[in-house]
Amino acid sequence: MSETTVNRRVLLAWLGSWGAPMLAQAQAPLLAKNAPAGIDPAPYLVSEKLDGVRALWDGATLRFRSGRAVAAPAWFLAALPQTPLDGELWMGRRRFDELSGAVRRAEPVDAEWRRIHYRVFELPAGEGTFAQRADKLKALASDIVVPVEQQRFTSNAALRAKLKQVVDAGGEGLMLHRADAPLASGRSDLLLKLKPLADAEAVVVGHEAGKGRFKGQLGALELQTPEGVRFKLGTGLSDAQRRDPPPIGATVTYRYRDVTPAGKPRFASFVRVADQF
Structure with missing residues (x-):
């Protein structure tokens, strides 16, 4: 499945909740793409890369990236403005698994949602540059x-110092958004992520049976990138994930050091099932 097809499906799912008056403005x-190591941060606004779940609010319904509605408590939704928002549901650093379990429940648990905030970074129906939209938020x-x-940040050295500070405190990395960027959609150079190791998403297209101590379990996931490159990923999976692996068709996140001339990631390691839900 191409990235264009995925983006189109996400767009169509999202637009379904907006209503005719908003269709022309919806995005x-x-x-994000991965930032080059020596990037000049001067043209960007920089924020922490949150270990949360992406959520899109249209003024009436809160949705995951997949377009499926989030089963949030009524009091949580009532506290959101009529203004469409883009952001992440977040519990704090290193709490993704706890957060993921909470937001995926068909029946929300109030005690869990009292610990969740909606960290917003975009006005999907806003105007002007990203810097202007961020100020309006x-x-x-x-x-x-x-x-x-x-x-x-005015220098790469200052940016790297900030990255170290965030990672040392338990954060994932940084996001760099062009300050002069208009509203945009899909994967774009206007938004970059900077982490100690690069990461990416790929779709599960097969399961390879395990051998030796993994006999009777998953040995490796066969993945396909948005560019159509296929590779096997067996590092980073827990015993529970080997017994019950991500299903074919699921999107997963993996980390890697660099890529081969053929486009395959080197030293790739499984991170988690992506937060599309």
């Missing part, structure tokens, strides 16, 4: 809606 989610802050802090 599919913007997705500040007026929407509440106990539940928390605009993501954006910072400027």
